[in-house]
Amino acid sequence: MTVEFRALRRTYGATTALDGLDLTVAQGELIALLGPSGCGKTTALRCVAGFETPDSGAVLIDGKDVTRVPANRRDAGMVFQSYSLFPNLNARDNVAFGLRVRRRPTAERHARAAELLALVGLPDHGDRFPHQLSGGQQQRVALARALALQPRVLLLDEPLSALDAKVRVTLREEIRRLQLELGITTVFVTHDQEEALSVADRVAVLRAGRLEQVGAPAEIYDRPATPFVAEFVGTMNHVPGRVTGDRVEVFGRSLPVDGTAPGELVDVLIRPEAVLVTPAEDGGALILASSFRGSTARLRVQLADQSEVLADVPGHDAVRLAPGLRVEVGVVERPVLVTARTSGDQEPAVA
Amino acid sequence: MTSARFTRVKGWAPASPLLLVVAVAFGIPAVMLALGAFTVPGAPGEPGTYGLDNVAASLREPYLTKLLTSIELSAVVAVAGALTGTLLAHAVLTSRSAALRESVLSASGVLANFGGVPLAFIWIATLGNSGLVTTSFGLGPGLLYNFWGLALVYLYFSIPLMVLVIAPALEGLRPQWREAAQGSGASVWQFWRHVGLPVLTPALLGGVVLLFGGSFAAYATAAAMVGASVPLVTMQIADALTGNVLVGFENVALALSLDMIVVAMLVMAVYLPLQRRSSRWLR
Numbered sequence: 211m212t213v214e215f216r217a218l219r220r221t222y223g224a225t226t227a228l229d230g231l232d233l234t235v236a237q238g239e240l241i242a243l244l245g246p247s248g249c250g251k252t253t254a255l256r257c258v259a260g261f262e263t264p265d266s267g268a269v270l271i272d273g274k275d276v277t278r279v280p281a282n283r284r285d286a287g288m289v290f291q292s293y294s295l296f297p298n299l300n301a302r303d304n305v306a307f308g309l310r311v312r313r314r315p316t317a318e319r320h321a322r323a324a325e326l327l328a329l330v331g332l333p334d335h336g337d338r339f340p341h342q343l344s345g346g347q348q349q350r351v352a353l354a355r356a357l358a359l360q361p362r363v364l365l366l367d368e369p370l371s372a373l374d375a376k377v378r379v380t381l382r383e384e385i386r387r388l389q390l391e392l393g394i395t396t397v398f399v400t401h402d403q404e405e406a407l408s409v410a411d412r413v414a415v416l417r418a419g420r421l422e423q424v425g426a427p428a429e430i431y432d433r434p435a436t437p438f439v440a441e442f443v444g445t446m447n448h449v450p451g452r453v454t455g456d457r458v459e460v461f462g463r464s465l466p467v468d469g470t471a472p473g474e475l476v477d478v479l480i481r482p483e484a485v486l487v488t489p490a491e492d493g494g495a496l497i498l499a500s501s502f503r504g505s506t507a508r509l510r511v512q513l514a515d516q517s518e519v520l521a522d523v524p525g526h527d528a529v530r531l532a533p534g535l536r537v538e539v540g541v542v543e544r545p546v547l548v549t550a551r552t553s554g555d556q557e558p559a560v561a
Numbered sequence: 562m563t564s565a566r567f568t569r570v571k572g573w574a575p576a577s578p579l580l581l582v583v584a585v586a587f588g589i590p591a592v593m594l595a596l597g598a599f600t601v602p603g604a605p606g607e608p609g610t611y612g613l614d615n616v617a618a619s620l621r622e623p624y625l626t627k628l629l630t631s632i633e634l635s636a637v638v639a640v641a642g643a644l645t646g647t648l649l650a651h652a653v654l655t656s657r658s659a660a661l662r663e664s665v666l667s668a669s670g671v672l673a674n675f676g677g678v679p680l681a682f683i684w685i686a687t688l689g690n691s692g693l694v695t696t697s698f699g700l701g702p703g704l705l706y707n708f709w710g711l712a713l714v715y716l717y718f719s720i721p722l723m724v725l726v727i728a729p730a731l732e733g734l735r736p737q738w739r740e741a742a743q744g745s746g747a748s749v750w751q752f753w754r755h756v757g758l759p760v761l762t763p764a765l766l767g768g769v770v771l772l773f774g775g776s777f778a779a780y781a782t783a784a785a786m787v788g789a790s791v792p793l794v795t796m797q798i799a800d801a802l803t804g805n806v807l808v809g810f811e812n813v814a815l816a817l818s819l820d821m822i823v824v825a826m827l828v829m830a831v832y833l834p835l836q837r838r839s840s841r842w843l844r
Binding site: 259284307 | 735737738740741742743744745746747748751755756759760
């Protein structure tokens with residue numbers, strides 16, 4: 211089943227939540243709607259679920275306009291951000307709720323619930339009530355409930371945001387495994403870029419109700435289409451540079467410009483992992499701080515012109531590249547995005 | 562004293578003022594009432610004896626009719642008040658008007674505490690035989706001075722009380738539950754049947770018990786409005802205790818009071834286990 215957002219527009223008073231959103235989710239695809247609070251991602255999802263009606267535009271499921279179809283006839287399973295299990299029903303009855311309202315026989319309901327609870331890794335938790343389950347277990351049950359009626363579309367509204375970090379990682383992998391196993395078309399709303407990049411086939415970045423960019427996670431990260439996407443997804447250094455033709459000079463190197471330069475003096479957007487740091491006694495840069503992250507360490511480096519950049523280096527280099535060490539700073543040779551200069555009339559950064 | 566025992570005693574210490582008040586204001590009167598109810602007065606100059614005569618008498622005519630009428634009236638008011646109050650609270654809480662919500666909740670706070678002779682007066686002045694509405698619309702006399710008239714007047718304070726009791730519970734119903742139910746294909750009715758009403762059960766039952774108790778114990782409004790035309794146990798107790806019409810029936814009055822306590826306990830016996838079970842859901 212495909213899901214299509216066609217020129218969706220939704221306003222709340224003076225606030226525009228969706229401003230002409232166009233997006234198509236392919237059959238069996240998991241797409242992540244990513245963006246800051248208020249960008250319209252949840253509103254878009256709720257339009258698919260039937261809990262919101264757009265002011266204009268349409269939602270199509272498998273080519274059929276469902277914009278005015280009531281939520282209980284849409285055939286879309288949804289998992290909510292906060293725990294939405296029915297508190298008066300145990301896990302089995304929560305999962306079987308949809309079958310119960312469809313008056314399926316008890317034996318069939320219980321069999322299906324058992325099957326789904328096993329699928330989400332809770333085969334022995336059927337008798338437990340929501341208050342007897344942890345947050346992660348509750349979301350697993352909610353996922354099983356959303357899948358119980360074999361919906362055409364699975365909608366996930368920040369399902370992991372209330373969970374602790376470790377459970378979040380485990381559960382997102384579980385969700386992805388299930389989604390691939392069942393081949394169900396899935397829309398996953400999140401404000402967590404790492405979550406979006408790690409589970410989705412494609413990521414759609416939204417800003418102020420509009421689609422900024424949609425693409426594979428690596429494409430969004432490596433080749434952001436706009437400065438907003440570059441800033442929102444991952445961390446980005448703004449380094450002064452000077453444009454000459456279709457190249458820009460930064461850190462003493464000339465790099466190809468990705469897109470069009472807004473002028474001669476620009477800020478070059480460089481990822482911390484693209485910044486190279488080498489120990490050098492006579493280096494013009496100084497490591498100010500180091501934050502160890504296990505596989506990597508993030509360094510805060512002061513350049514000769516007193517500006518600062520962030521650099522990610524392998525974790526095993528963290529001891530060698532300690533605060534107070536003089537270094538030389540370089541940059542990986544690859545096309546870079548540039549934006550209008552925001553840092554004054556500085557010369558290109560050198561280190 | 563062992564340290565565990567000391568800790569236990571220390572744990573109760575902060576509650577001692579409350580326990581003292583309960584003992585003085587509730588415990589001692591209850592014990593005295595029970596003793597009086599089981600005391601059969603002796604001949605003049607002779608001490609009474611303990612026995613079940615008063616309790617047995619309180620469960621025979623003419624007292625039984627009054628007890629049953631009180632139960633019936635309280636049950637009608639409790640059920641009608643709970644239903645109407647819940648529907649009103651739901652309508653107000655789901656309306657988009659914050660002003661309506663605030664004004665209804667504030668008015669409920671005032672009206673829930675409105676009772677006694679002033680309440681009887683406003684209804685007599687409105688729907689009594691010479692009431693404004695009765696005379697203006699040419700309605701017949703006696704509208705108010707019967708069982709249903711009294712029930713109507715009791716609803717005047719019971720419905721606002723129910724609004725106050727049920728409003729927090731209605732606000733506790735998460736929108737996600739309704740949406741999750743809809744997403745599972747449930748209609749509005751199915752959501753209420755399988756989720757909404759079971760979750761609201763403790764608050765609904767609590768409201769019914771409260772309304773039942775309020776009507777069951779009410780005296781002044783009925784006394785001022787209907788007198789003896791609606792036989793109620795509270796008025797029978799008052800008559801017996803004050804020697805109005807009945808003399809020497811004080812212990813039967815205490816037995817009737819004991820009957821009332823037993824009825825209230827029976828109602829609580831149904832309510833508490835249900836409340837305990839369902840309150841776990843909302844933790």
